[in-house]
Amino acid sequence: MTPGARIAAAIAVLDRILAGEPAEKALVNWARNSRFAGSGDRSAVRDHVFDALRRMRSASALGGGRWPEATSGRSLMLGVIRAQGGDEAALFNGQGHAPAAVSEDESPRNPEGLEALDCPDWLAPQLREALGPQFEVVMAALQSRAPVFLRVNLRLSDVDGARRILAAEEIETRPHPLSATALEVVSGAKKIARSEAYLNGVVELQDVASQAVVAALDLQDGQRVLDFCAGGGGKSLAMAALADLQIDAHDISYARMSDLPARAARARAEVTLKDTASLSGGYDLVLADAPCSGSGAWRRQPDARWRLDAAGLARLTALQAEVLSNASDQVAPGGRLAYATCSMLEAENGAQVAAFLAANPDYRLLRDLRLTPADGGDGFYMALLQRD
Incomplete structure (x- = not known):
């Protein structure tokens, strides 16, 4: 053509x-x-x-x-x-x-x-509230293509070793300060899917902000962990590479996890798939990466910006509250619950956590993390909650 x-x-x-x-x-x-x-x-x-x-x-x-x-x-x-x-x-x-x-x-x-x-007119007040003085900078960043990031599988290589392997296949990368496991692809991105580093599990495609969220979970060897909204399992694999964990992956749509066993085998990771009926609770950590507007990832899914409306956002926030409640049922006493979205809207982030804490006095907020495209990757939010 x-x-x-x-x-x-x-x-x-x-x-x-x-x-x-x-x-x-x-x-x-x-x-x-x-x-x-x-x-x-x-x-x-x-x-x-x-x-x-x-x-x-x-x-x-x-x-x-x-x-x-x-x-x-x-x-x-x-x-x-x-x-x-x-x-x-x-x-x-x-x-x-x-x-x-x-x-x-x-x-x-x-x-x-x-x-x-x-910027959609109806969302501007909420985005201005959430982003403050960064509003215009972030909206400008969303007008451009997102960088391509790789996550180095520390079970199979270190960052320098992965860079050398990739360079041998003419894929140029550089570290990124947001995550110790992240490599930003400078050139050769279209070669990744066929590269030995990818096929052998040394690297995985994963946004740097998503990697930063996993690093902030404070994972410890021996923990029993549930990835409650696992989807394709990217965060399950990222967690498995950082500590020796017993990881279960669950998604309300079991079919979304169909590729996870093959990906886990490639990454030399052990992840057990769980349907809802087989969940038994008692986890040291439950990660709930909830369905959201995806406003932090509008560079990758740009039509979502224009398809979202007030009714759709209301449906999402209701679903997020349900996800938080259901995920909390799986946390052992003394365990932790991590709530995450790839949204920048307060209604989906801090407001959700505040409402949950008000209804669940046995939980308290340890810390939260807010990232925007101005930080280099997608927009992400994560709140780490402690169950007493």
């Missing part, structure tokens, strides 16, 4: 997303119906789409539209190209499969205020 044809494909995908189709589904459907597109084409179209979704409001303005009522895939891509300083005349020329040439009524409009920051 030519560069212009890739832009046209991204426009078609964005129009489907604007019509209500989830981003991943729209991309998969386009790829299935575009057998002519090679892996490089699919990757380029995906990058274009995600660049546009991260900048939905500002790109629409720069492309001559107005979000949301007068926005199209074309205005979004035109705005992205203008924001990036691209050659719009070469990409929008109507030749071959490229989009039609730019018309006079598609003149750019400079975005202002929340529009320039790509």
Whole structure:
């Protein structure tokens, strides 16, 4: 595909997303119906789409539209190209499969205020409250692609050794101050999935903030640990690499953990999968990484920013309260409960913990951790609670 044809494909995908189709589904459907597109084409179209979704409001303005009522895939891509300083005349020329040439009524409009920051109006007060003076810095960071981070499996290598192994396969990395196990990928990210370091369990893909959350759990050898909302099991494996633990992984959707046994074997870790009926309590530590808005990870899932509404946030906070309550039932007397989200909203973080503590006087807050994209990785929150 030519560069212009890739832009046209991204426009078609964005129009489907604007019509209500989830981003991943729209991309998969386009790829299935575009057998002519090679892996490089699919990757380029995906990058274009995600660049546009991260900048939905500002790109629409720069492309001559107005979000949301007068926005199209074309205005979004035109705005992205203008924001990036691209050659719009070469990409929008109507030749071959490229989009039609730019018309006079598609003149750019400079975005202002929340529009320039790509912040939903209704969420701005909550984000300002949570982020304080970092509000504009964090919102600006969310407009760009997230860095790629690896977690070094300390059971199999140290950080310097992992860097050497990766460098031999032309994957350049550097340590990151947020976590002692983290490597930020500088170049060669597309080679990771086929690299020996990854296939042999020396490294795993994991955001640096997620690694920092696990490091803050104060894990001790011999503990019995429950990863209550395990999902794919990334935090289970990160915990297993830091201490000799008895780790059980649970998720309300057991199928989400289907890849975890193979990943654990690759990492030389022991993790036992548990369904709800088999949970018996008595854990020294329960980690509840609860479902959330994902506002801290909007760089990776940019359409979530625009799909979230007040009703959806209310449903999430109700679910989080239920998760906290259920997870606390699994904590042994004298044990600890860690509540985590990849959100930056106080309603999902500190307010949830405060409500839980008010209803559960046998728990007390030991400490909490708040990270934002301004710290380098995703936005994360973690509260560590002690059960007396």
